[in-house]
Amino acid sequence: MITLSVPTHRREELIDITAQIRAKIREYGWNTGLLTVFCPHTTAAVTINENADPDVQSDILNTLAKLIPQRGSYAHSEGNSDAHVKSSLVGASKQVIVHSGELVLGTWQGIYFCEFDGPRHRQVYLHFRAD
Amino acid sequence: MITLSVPTHRREELIDITAQIRAKIREYGWNTGLLTVFCPHTTAAVTINENADPDVQSDILNTLAKLIPQRGSYAHSEGNSDAHVKSSLVGASKQVIVHSGELVLGTWQGIYFCEFDGPRHRQVYLHFRAD
Amino acid sequence: MITLSVPTHRREELIDITAQIRAKIREYGWNTGLLTVFCPHTTAAVTINENADPDVQSDILNTLAKLIPQRGSYAHSEGNSDAHVKSSLVGASKQVIVHSGELVLGTWQGIYFCEFDGPRHRQVYLHFRAD
Numbered sequence: 280m281i282t283l284s285v286p287t288h289r290r291e292e293l294i295d296i297t298a299q300i301r302a303k304i305r306e307y308g309w310n311t312g313l314l315t316v317f318c319p320h321t322t323a324a325v326t327i328n329e330n331a332d333p334d335v336q337s338d339i340l341n342t343l344a345k346l347i348p349q350r351g352s353y354a355h356s357e358g359n360s361d362a363h364v365k366s367s368l369v370g371a372s373k374q375v376i377v378h379s380g381e382l383v384l385g386t387w388q389g390i391y392f393c394e395f396d397g398p399r400h401r402q403v404y405l406h407f408r409a410d
Numbered sequence: 411m412i413t414l415s416v417p418t419h420r421r422e423e424l425i426d427i428t429a430q431i432r433a434k435i436r437e438y439g440w441n442t443g444l445l446t447v448f449c450p451h452t453t454a455a456v457t458i459n460e461n462a463d464p465d466v467q468s469d470i471l472n473t474l475a476k477l478i479p480q481r482g483s484y485a486h487s488e489g490n491s492d493a494h495v496k497s498s499l500v501g502a503s504k505q506v507i508v509h510s511g512e513l514v515l516g517t518w519q520g521i522y523f524c525e526f527d528g529p530r531h532r533q534v535y536l537h538f539r540a541d
Numbered sequence: 542m543i544t545l546s547v548p549t550h551r552r553e554e555l556i557d558i559t560a561q562i563r564a565k566i567r568e569y570g571w572n573t574g575l576l577t578v579f580c581p582h583t584t585a586a587v588t589i590n591e592n593a594d595p596d597v598q599s600d601i602l603n604t605l606a607k608l609i610p611q612r613g614s615y616a617h618s619e620g621n622s623d624a625h626v627k628s629s630l631v632g633a634s635k636q637v638i639v640h641s642g643e644l645v646l647g648t649w650q651g652i653y654f655c656e657f658d659g660p661r662h663r664q665v666y667l668h669f670r671a672d
Contacts, residue, residue, distance in 0.1 A: 280640055313446060313539055315575060315636050319647030321591040326498040329452040334485035335494045341485075342478055342495045347604055354596035354603075363597045364604045367588040371650070372636045374446050374503045376537045378411055383535060385450030388502070404645060406638045408575055408672055410539055444577060444670055457629040460583040465616035466625045472616075473609055473626045505577050505634045507668045509542055514666060516581030519633070541670055 281307065281405040287397035291344065293326075293336040296403060297389040301382060303405055310380050312409040316373045319404060322362035322396035324369035330389030343368075343395075362395035369393050377407065412438065412536040418528035422475065424457075424467040427534060428520040432513060434536055441511050443540040447504045450535060453493035453527035455500035461520030474499075474526075493526035500524050508538065543569065543667040549659035553606065555588075555598040558665060559651040563644060565667055574671040576637045576644070581666060584624035584658035586631035592651030605630075605657075624657035631655050639669065 283299050300316065303309075318325045329335040343365050353360035375390065376383040384390075392403060414430050431447065434440075449456045460466040474496050484491035506521065507514040515521075523534060545561050562578065565571075580587045591597040605627050615622035637652065638645035646652075654665060 280638055280645060313444075313537060313575070315638060317636075317638060317645070319645075319650060321589075321597075321647065321649050327452075327502045328494055328498050332486055332488075334487070335452075335491065338484045338486050338491040339495050339498055342482075342491070346477060346608060351604075353600045355594055355600050356596070357594075360597065360600040360604070363590055364601050367590050367601055368499055368630055370501060370632060370635075371589045373501075374448075374505060374636060376411055376446060376448060376535060383411060383448070383450075385452065387452050388450060404638060406575060408539065408670065444575070444668060458583075458633045459625055459629050463617055463619075465618070466583075466622065469615045469617050469622040470626050470629055473613075473622070477608060499630055501632060504632075505579075505636060507542055507577060507579060507666060514542060514579070514581075516583065518583050519581060539670065 283403040285392045285401040285403055287394040287399055287401055290397055291340045292394040292397060294392045295389045296392050300390055304377060304380060309377055309407045311378050312407055314375045314377050315406040316390060317404040318371040320401055321366055322359050323401055324366045324371055324393040325373045326369050326391050326393055327373060327388050328391060329387050331387055359396040365395045414534040416523045416532040416534055418525035418530055418532055421528055422471045423525040423528060425523045426520045427523050431521055435508060435511060440508055440538045442509050443538055445506045445508050446537040447521060448535040449502040450533055452497055453490050454532055455497045455502055455524040456504045457500050457522050457524055458519050459522060460518050462518055490527040496526045545665040547654045547663040547665055549656040549661055549663055552659055553602045554656040554659060556654045557651045558654050562652055566639060566642060571639055571669045572642050573640050574669055576639050577668040578635045578652060579666040580633040581664055583628055584621050585663055586628045586633055586655040587635045588631050588653050588655055589635060589650050590653060591649050593649055621658040627657045
């Protein structure tokens, strides 16, 4: 299991980690198999979405913020219940196919770390299982 | 890695791809292991839900459309930001167990391609790893 | 494939199944690999979230109930369309890394069965693939 370091800079942020993941695939010589990208935090998540127009990333964050406002009638006293809900909706664990040393993604897909309660020093775990 | 063709017919549509997946399991003789069903598009997704009453599928689409309307104050200029958000919430990558050549699903479960910005010619990638 | 029994007690409930999963890892001697936790029901799901303050669990359920109310204008006649939508948003299939016989989770993470239309007798399927 390999760990990526993901520093975040704002309370809510989508960070493209595709290049970091590709670098690890090369570094460890992973060839063909299934890659698990796992977020070990409960106020963050991992998603796959458009890598071209950064407006898509802000639209995702803004839409989630409207649906699940930070200030609401929550029981949890740390003021980040919205981030926990978003974490469960977007999800902590994603699987991507690797073929001949390349991530198998659609043309417009990138892999994003979703920060919902930053800024923090975050981690992402990578697990690769060769076919 | 195997590719399914999934033509879609409306802007928003849930398409049952369970039979297509079962056909590939037979065709390739996949026996026991883990099957990844991956959507390489950023305005679509894959989900597992009820295969009996088609009203469930329309309720899912209509509920998502109410929560995340197509016309809203989005930054992305292509008019499909709602579809990107839905894609991240429902998710692009799903894993299903295969045992003795059979999909291990609950009685009422089917696997659905979720079109959020169609109609288009879509694809689904299947990756099987035997135990 | 191993089956967990998960009795639920209320219509909506998050049940921590981490200890049950750890017990199966020990019982079957699973060492290092990828564990799939699969919910075979269409009105329930599996998620990974905070294991410390139970208020987080009620905040998740209450926020989902506000976004997707049980009583709404749904077509499906069984009165549980909200549960089907929640099931697709939270997701039926989650993957967790196992290393040296231990679940690889963040400090605050637990694995939860999400009941959205209980109380019922539910099941969770576990599939482990060693590296």
